[in-house]
Amino acid sequence: GSATQALAQTPKRGGNIRVCTYTSSTSDTLDPAKQSNASDYVRCNFFYNKLVRIDEAGAPAPELAESFDSQDAKTWVFKLRKGVTFHDGKALTTEDVIYSLKRHLDPAVGSKANTLAKQMTSIEASSPNEVTIVLSGANADWPTILGTAHFHIVQAGTTDFSKGIGTGPFTCKEFIPGVRTIALRNANYWRQPGPFVDSIEFFGLPDEQARLNALMSGDVQIAAVINPRSLRVIESAGGFGVLETKAGLYTDLIARLDEGPGTNPDFVLGMKYLLNRAQMRTAIFRGYAEIANDHPIPSSNRYYAADIPQRAFDPEKAKFHFNKAGVLGSTIPLVASPAADASVEMAVLLQQEAKKLGLNLDVQRVPSDGYWSNYWMKSPFCFGNVNPRPTADLLFSLFFKSDANWNESRWKNETFDQLIVAARAERDEAKRKQMYHDAQVLVHDGAGIGIPAFISNLDCYSTKIKGLRPMPTGGLMGYTFGEYVWLDA
Amino acid sequence: MSRRMVKLIAGRMLVALATLLFVSAVVFGATQLLPGDVAQAILGQSATPEAVAGLRHALGLDVPALQRFVSWLGGLLTGDAGVSLVSRQPVGGLIWARLSSSLVLAGIVAAISVPLALTLGITAAVWRGSLYDRAVGVVTISAVSIPEFLVATLAVLIFAVHLQWLPALSFMPRSATPLQFLRAVAMPVMSLSFVVVTQMVRMTRAAVIEALKSPYVEMAALKGASPARIVLRHVLPNTVGAIANAVALSLSYLLGGVIIVETIFNYPGIAKLMVDSVSMRDMPVVQACAIVFCAVYLLLVTTADIVAILSNPRLRHS
Amino acid sequence: MSETVTDIAPAASRLRLRVSPAAAIGAAIVLTGIVLAVFGQALSPYDAGAIVDVDVFGPISKAYPLGTDYLGRDMLSRILLGARYTVGIAALATALACTAGIGLGLFAAVVGGWTDSILSRLLDALTSIPSKMLALVLIAGLGSSLPILVLTMAFIYVPGCYRITRALAVNIAAEDFVLAAKARGEGRGYIMLREVMPNMVGPLATDFGLRFVFVVLLLSSLSFLGLGVQPPYADWGSLVRENIAGLSYGAPAVVMPAVAIAFLTIGVNLLVDNLPGRARAGGR
Amino acid sequence: MAHAHKSGSVRVEALKVVAKAEDGPETTIVHEVGFEIARGEVLALIGESGSGKTTIALAMMGYARKGCAIRGGAIDVFGTQVLACSPAGLRGLRGNRIAYIAQSAAASFNPARTIMAQVIESALIHGSLSAEAATAKAKALFAELALPNPDTIGDRYPHQVSGGQLQRLLAAMALLNDPDLVIFDEPTTALDVTTQIEVLISFKAAIRERGITGIYVSHDLAVVAQIADRIAVLRHGRLAEIGAVEQMVSAPTHPYTRQLLAAAAPVKRKGPEAAHDTGEAPVLAATGITAGYGPAGPDGLPRIKILHDVGFSLRRAETLGIIGESGSGKSTLARVVAGIVPAARGEVRLDGKPLPTALDRRDRETLRRIQIVFQNADTVLNPAQSIAQILERPLAFYHRLGASARRQRLMQLLDQVRLPRSVADRRPGELSGGQKQRINLARALAAEPDVILCDEVTSALDTVVGEAVLDLLVEIQRELNVAYVFISHDLGVIRSISDAVMVLQHGRVVEAGPTEALLADPQEPYTRLLLSSVPELRTGWLEDVRAGRGVAA
Numbered sequence A: 001g002s003a004t005q006a007l008a009q010t011p012k013r014g015g016n017i018r019v020c021t022y023t024s025s026t027s028d029t030l031d032p033a034k035q036s037n038a039s040d041y042v043r044c045n046f047f048y049n050k051l052v053r054i055d056e057a058g059a060p061a062p063e064l065a066e067s068f069d070s071q072d073a074k075t076w077v078f079k080l081r082k083g084v085t086f087h088d089g090k091a092l093t094t095e096d097v098i099y100s101l102k103r104h105l106d107p108a109v110g111s112k113a114n115t116l117a118k119q120m121t122s123i124e125a126s127s128p129n130e131v132t133i134v135l136s137g138a139n140a141d142w143p144t145i146l147g148t149a150h151f152h153i154v155q156a157g158t159t160d161f162s163k164g165i166g167t168g169p170f171t172c173k174e175f176i177p178g179v180r181t182i183a184l185r186n187a188n189y190w191r192q193p194g195p196f197v198d199s200i201e202f203f204g205l206p207d208e209q210a211r212l213n214a215l216m217s218g219d220v221q222i223a224a225v226i227n228p229r230s231l232r233v234i235e236s237a238g239g240f241g242v243l244e245t246k247a248g249l250y251t252d253l254i255a256r257l258d259e260g261p262g263t264n265p266d267f268v269l270g271m272k273y274l275l276n277r278a279q280m281r282t283a284i285f286r287g288y289a290e291i292a293n294d295h296p297i298p299s300s301n302r303y304y305a306a307d308i309p310q311r312a313f314d315p316e317k318a319k320f321h322f323n324k325a326g327v328l329g330s331t332i333p334l335v336a337s338p339a340a341d342a343s344v345e346m347a348v349l350l351q352q353e354a355k356k357l358g359l360n361l362d363v364q365r366v367p368s369d370g371y372w373s374n375y376w377m378k379s380p381f382c383f384g385n386v387n388p389r390p391t392a393d394l395l396f397s398l399f400f401k402s403d404a405n406w407n408e409s410r411w412k413n414e415t416f417d418q419l420i421v422a423a424r425a426e427r428d429e430a431k432r433k434q435m436y437h438d439a440q441v442l443v444h445d446g447a448g449i450g451i452p453a454f455i456s457n458l459d460c461y462s463t464k465i466k467g468l469r470p471m472p473t474g475g476l477m478g479y480t481f482g483e484y485v486w487l488d489a
Numbered sequence B: 001m002s003r004r005m006v007k008l009i010a011g012r013m014l015v016a017l018a019t020l021l022f023v024s025a026v027v028f029g030a031t032q033l034l035p036g037d038v039a040q041a042i043l044g045q046s047a048t049p050e051a052v053a054g055l056r057h058a059l060g061l062d063v064p065a066l067q068r069f070v071s072w073l074g075g076l077l078t079g080d081a082g083v084s085l086v087s088r089q090p091v092g093g094l095i096w097a098r099l100s101s102s103l104v105l106a107g108i109v110a111a112i113s114v115p116l117a118l119t120l121g122i123t124a125a126v127w128r129g130s131l132y133d134r135a136v137g138v139v140t141i142s143a144v145s146i147p148e149f150l151v152a153t154l155a156v157l158i159f160a161v162h163l164q165w166l167p168a169l170s171f172m173p174r175s176a177t178p179l180q181f182l183r184a185v186a187m188p189v190m191s192l193s194f195v196v197v198t199q200m201v202r203m204t205r206a207a208v209i210e211a212l213k214s215p216y217v218e219m220a221a222l223k224g225a226s227p228a229r230i231v232l233r234h235v236l237p238n239t240v241g242a243i244a245n246a247v248a249l250s251l252s253y254l255l256g257g258v259i260i261v262e263t264i265f266n267y268p269g270i271a272k273l274m275v276d277s278v279s280m281r282d283m284p285v286v287q288a289c290a291i292v293f294c295a296v297y298l299l300l301v302t303t304a305d306i307v308a309i310l311s312n313p314r315l316r317h318s
Numbered sequence C: 001m002s003e004t005v006t007d008i009a010p011a012a013s014r015l016r017l018r019v020s021p022a023a024a025i026g027a028a029i030v031l032t033g034i035v036l037a038v039f040g041q042a043l044s045p046y047d048a049g050a051i052v053d054v055d056v057f058g059p060i061s062k063a064y065p066l067g068t069d070y071l072g073r074d075m076l077s078r079i080l081l082g083a084r085y086t087v088g089i090a091a092l093a094t095a096l097a098c099t100a101g102i103g104l105g106l107f108a109a110v111v112g113g114w115t116d117s118i119l120s121r122l123l124d125a126l127t128s129i130p131s132k133m134l135a136l137v138l139i140a141g142l143g144s145s146l147p148i149l150v151l152t153m154a155f156i157y158v159p160g161c162y163r164i165t166r167a168l169a170v171n172i173a174a175e176d177f178v179l180a181a182k183a184r185g186e187g188r189g190y191i192m193l194r195e196v197m198p199n200m201v202g203p204l205a206t207d208f209g210l211r212f213v214f215v216v217l218l219l220s221s222l223s224f225l226g227l228g229v230q231p232p233y234a235d236w237g238s239l240v241r242e243n244i245a246g247l248s249y250g251a252p253a254v255v256m257p258a259v260a261i262a263f264l265t266i267g268v269n270l271l272v273d274n275l276p277g278r279a280r281a282g283g284r
Numbered sequence D: 001m002a003h004a005h006k007s008g009s010v011r012v013e014a015l016k017v018v019a020k021a022e023d024g025p026e027t028t029i030v031h032e033v034g035f036e037i038a039r040g041e042v043l044a045l046i047g048e049s050g051s052g053k054t055t056i057a058l059a060m061m062g063y064a065r066k067g068c069a070i071r072g073g074a075i076d077v078f079g080t081q082v083l084a085c086s087p088a089g090l091r092g093l094r095g096n097r098i099a100y101i102a103q104s105a106a107a108s109f110n111p112a113r114t115i116m117a118q119v120i121e122s123a124l125i126h127g128s129l130s131a132e133a134a135t136a137k138a139k140a141l142f143a144e145l146a147l148p149n150p151d152t153i154g155d156r157y158p159h160q161v162s163g164g165q166l167q168r169l170l171a172a173m174a175l176l177n178d179p180d181l182v183i184f185d186e187p188t189t190a191l192d193v194t195t196q197i198e199v200l201i202s203f204k205a206a207i208r209e210r211g212i213t214g215i216y217v218s219h220d221l222a223v224v225a226q227i228a229d230r231i232a233v234l235r236h237g238r239l240a241e242i243g244a245v246e247q248m249v250s251a252p253t254h255p256y257t258r259q260l261l262a263a264a265a266p267v268k269r270k271g272p273e274a275a276h277d278t279g280e281a282p283v284l285a286a287t288g289i290t291a292g293y294g295p296a297g298p299d300g301l302p303r304i305k306i307l308h309d310v311g312f313s314l315r316r317a318e319t320l321g322i323i324g325e326s327g328s329g330k331s332t333l334a335r336v337v338a339g340i341v342p343a344a345r346g347e348v349r350l351d352g353k354p355l356p357t358a359l360d361r362r363d364r365e366t367l368r369r370i371q372i373v374f375q376n377a378d379t380v381l382n383p384a385q386s387i388a389q390i391l392e393r394p395l396a397f398y399h400r401l402g403a404s405a406r407r408q409r410l411m412q413l414l415d416q417v418r419l420p421r422s423v424a425d426r427r428p429g430e431l432s433g434g435q436k437q438r439i440n441l442a443r444a445l446a447a448e449p450d451v452i453l454c455d456e457v458t459s460a461l462d463t464v465v466g467e468a469v470l471d472l473l474v475e476i477q478r479e480l481n482v483a484y485v486f487i488s489h490d491l492g493v494i495r496s497i498s499d500a501v502m503v504l505q506h507g508r509v510v511e512a513g514p515t516e517a518l519l520a521d522p523q524e525p526y527t528r529l530l531l532s533s534v535p536e537l538r539t540g541w542l543e544d545v546r547a548g549r550g551v552a553a
């Protein structure tokens, strides 16, 4: 509704807005390689650009690269846009691109994109205006990968990232980690029409109630990540809009297949049947979620396999499998944490259902802090939380391939591994679709992962803010709202 | 000042310094016990063993703990608290920025709550047993009985969301006018005052009642002194020490105890810095914060001790 | 000559035991808290974890006397279950803190000298770290489980209890009856437990009450920071916290647990402030 | 002396004061008391502790302590109906027309303010004098009251002045506004005999000179006889008897007054026969005791040295009296003997065997044989234990008696100290002072000791009650043959109970010898001073002493 209306109006220039997200910490960074959450993504998108951006349809589109191409999906050539300058006036060169990409390979940098970046075996300037990247294996999705969060282009030689000097739509006036960022409109931005607002004050409020109150009292114009439970208040107050982003975020139940109760396939299957997806959708997400089918591909993805029968809540079947696994009457620890969105509530619901069948789930809630390093991938029965990824290949190869770093359930399936490698290089769309279809079936049946729902991201805003629309890459317009919003004051 | 008093005061200060040194060792030791480290925290989901090892080496975390402690302590003594492992900025600067905001907030709360609490405490003591005394007792107990975060959230709902009199968030740019600033901190100040006033009222009341029982107060009444004169001239000079202690203890809360208020009002104080740093395992910052908390506590308590010594003529003249 | 005094004295001691109405109210509230903690689960109308209603933040109704929570669970059942954690954890932590604090305090006061100085300095150093920060570090280090929570909070409040005990015990240890016991040749254990300890019961009971209140409040603060009792268990503080979104429309789900906390702490305060004929101790 | 020419008197009629416990019933503590004081006359109020003396004295100013209330009667102070005054009116009277000198000057001075500020405060409150004039007048009063350095003493803080001086400073404070009525509430009870004399002399002079109308509260008949014109005897809040001093001293009618009179002139309890040398070895002997407090210095002596080369010996069934002014080291000596304070030099022998100096190196048997009974029965009995617990502990500790044997012995002990068996289940707080002191003694007896060190066991008691305790001590000695070291600052008591006397001053033995001989013919000036300072129950004694010493008032 409001999105189409916004398109109909001509954007106005000017105005200062305040925006808050849900994290704020001294680890807030302007170093693209170190970004770890939505706040970082938003902030880096203020000040930097990538070679490639991902458009509304989820397809790669040129940004700092004017064009990109490959014959064999293995050697990729990126032609740089001309006339782009950094905030300090220096022109963008191949050197900057090479420096930016190579940083991810240096362990001392601690880049989060290190695993993805490792596919690059060589990065070279093939002409003054052109960078050639050679991959270790064919990857038809490579431009999309360069459009993901960490591949911003910085100036060659930068080690101090506190100034935020990039080619992006805003310049950095103030950046205090854990406190706030003030971004000013970059008057010399290369892309037209460029940002509309004069400045954005951006900060994090970890307390959801505080975010909501700040929005309602007019202290901020956009508040990111609002709990669906709070929408009732927003709606009754009037004057506020909700931006729902269906991007494929999910929280999954993980049973390690190599350790603990998950070594018994009946236990895993029983758990998948015990997930009361409909109840979770209504009770936990108040309807702002899409029921999932134990594989990571959401329906918006072009490779979504619609014909796999939906696994339904079935306590009888669950009981049958638990009985077969011989776990009825025993107590099984289940680790959950606020770090994995809504996992605690899911665990509690699961616990209730299990109790009715005579299985005791001992829900152990652990703090967010240290969850990813100390519990996730370590506990035999716990929860994970997977952010949207732009390609099916990324989801499968990061989380499901036998040798994947984040193979949460330690699922090993050779057919699947071959399918993924083949699909990555496959340039025939129909064949590729079939391959991904088969992959989804394999994960649905075999992996130790239960995915009950894809969770929508809800950002709320004052209706004075225009120009917001959902993007498949994440909330707040794939974290790039800064360039597009305008103030209708 | 007598020599004995100089000795006493010097003694208090030495003890405070020794305590600080001890605390620094304990803090350093305790932080070593925290599971996980900054390398894992920075890498989050992408913490593969090689990546962690590489980053750890790059950050100098593979040096033995004792060696790190010695160099850290050496740094502290020369005024260098090291560099944050996360933001790579000097810890001193980070802390100072946050500490100064915390101190401003604490200062305003103190300026409001100390006179208020002393007035309430003294009047309640003078009219002890009266309806007024009971009312003060019930109100202060109720104030401290409600979880802080509820008080703060409720205040926001009422004053910011519904009435829209005050901003919901309290962080202001340095260019803000004093009025804007006062409006911004009004609610945090209110929420914090709730907590500290109660403590001070109770302790002041107890101290004053104790002094009111003494024979010299009876003597003053028998000289015809008015109640006001008894309190101002006879009771207060003898309770300064006890009251100073109560005030010091309550005020020490205003640095580390305000985490909830800082979170709800997005006030960039030092408590939040410490909480963040603990979750990021940014040890240089955690250690420095802990030292700051201790130093301020010791400063307050030692000051109160010294006030008590100075207000006691037995120690002043002997 | 002395008979008259003797006759008056027992009457006076009977007077001292007179319970004031405030103390009676306090005692009634505390007793209710204890009963709820013990029998709460048996009294609850629904399973505290079960989603019983599609309506979240439901109002007070016949079916749900205290409304429903953010997932549509019965609030009365949850508060009854929460009593166990709030009262139980706080009582246990306070008891542990007091046992350790009193033991150390008595020891320091009776032994005196270097032992006393060193113990006092050590515990002073502990007090200098703000309690919430100390809890944060400890729980981050040890993980949040019920035993850890109890131990952490006990640990935090040991110095305070030590301080009060020591201050009281130092005065008592200087009394003539202790000197008389020493002159008789009594050992330290006897002096600590039989001569000194019985004279501190009143102020220590007061201190116990106050510390209990602090623990309840710290527990709810920790819940706010996500470090408190972890679901599916919930103390009253975490009930307030998890339902805070309902505050905007005054949902009973957020108000009721807060009222429960306030009741309990006020009750304890009333009781300890009006303990019959006993000296009250300051300190926190 | 603005009111000097007015005639009239102070009249109290049917005064009734009650005490009420919180929410409890009221108990009357002063019943229908009435008396009259003519201008220029001093009336003494005398009675045992708790008889209501202070309560009446305070009521004269329309003041009742917290928890008490004046419930009836009338007080007329030279035409002013005190009990009918408004609070403001009362404030105008207090410290102005009626002044009060409290029992404990040390507690009545505010420790945080200078003496002068407090002395002139009443003048400032009532606006009777300017600050300078008040200061000048105060200095004159200081001189009149024979205070040293009258010009500068006011600049000091209370803790910098001795107890006797403070008492006189308090008097100066009271006299500053030339009050019509001055109330002295036991102003010398807390003082040493030698100091008491000085204070009494200066008070007497001030009263004479100014023609003060006063009420003098005391429990010491001998003191009262020096100061007052008439005496009122109180008993349980009632007026027992009232009359002129001469008459009360020579022909009292009320039995209680007679008791008081008897106690004031203690009987000789010990015949001289016990004193002579039987050739028996002493049960307890001390030689060359040097001791003190604080850490030991390089010479092995403690930093604060109290006792210097003190020695004595004591035979079975004998009593050694130790006398000396406050702070002379009497208690310290007892502590050295008991092992509580280790001696730096010298030794203590029990039956000829030297004892280890430190308490923890003495064996239980040695500890049992020497028992110490402390001065203050109020503080020496654990208020949290029952009498049975207190008395049974030494039985279990020293004699390892079983429960039933203990109970039996406990009853015996109670009989021995003449207490009803029913007190066993009470706590010390439910006993009177005399009863507590008996328990204290019984605890020592429970050990079946050879020597009991009695440190001021009667000082905190009323004279009448104290006498009874002394009787008991002597009886027990006859029965059990224990030896006593009896410490007191009251020469009368020492004379009455001991076979031999030792006089201590500044931690040194001034003089020692058999009681009769020594007191009859003291060799040392200090002993003579002590002897002459004991008030005698006759009017005019004070004047004699003053004349004898040539003290200028």
Ligand SMILES: Nc1ncnc2c1ncn2[C@@H]1O[C@H](COP(=O)(O)OP(=O)(O)OP(=O)(O)O)[C@@H](O)[C@H]1O
Pocket (backbone or CB within 6 Å): D019, D020, D029, D047, D048, D049, D050, D051, D052, D053, D054, D055, D056, D065, D066, D067, D068, D219
């Ligand atoms: N504040 C009070 N509340 C209740 N009872 C009191 C209070 N003060 C005194 N009394 C009681 O009143 C009685 C008289 O007390 P008062 O102090 O007048 O005695 P006193 O003759 O001065 O004794 P002493 O010689 O010990 O000073 C005592 O029984 C005492 O216990």
Ligand SMILES: Nc1ncnc2c1ncn2[C@@H]1O[C@H](COP(=O)(O)OP(=O)(O)OP(=O)(O)O)[C@@H](O)[C@H]1O
Pocket (backbone or CB within 6 Å): D293, D294, D304, D306, D324, D325, D326, D327, D328, D329, D330, D331, D332, D333, D489
């Ligand atoms: N624990 C102690 N530490 C230091 N000095 C002390 C200690 N106890 C007593 N003194 C000092 O030792 C001196 C003698 O004290 P002691 O108690 O023996 O006197 P006393 O003759 O019994 O006096 P009194 O008649 O007042 O009881 C005093 O000056 C006292 O201040």
Ligand SMILES: [Mg+2]
Pocket (backbone or CB within 6 Å): D053, D054, D055, D103
């Ligand atoms: Mg009295």
Ligand SMILES: [Mg+2]
Pocket (backbone or CB within 6 Å): D330, D331, D332, D375, D455, D456
């Ligand atoms: Mg003594």
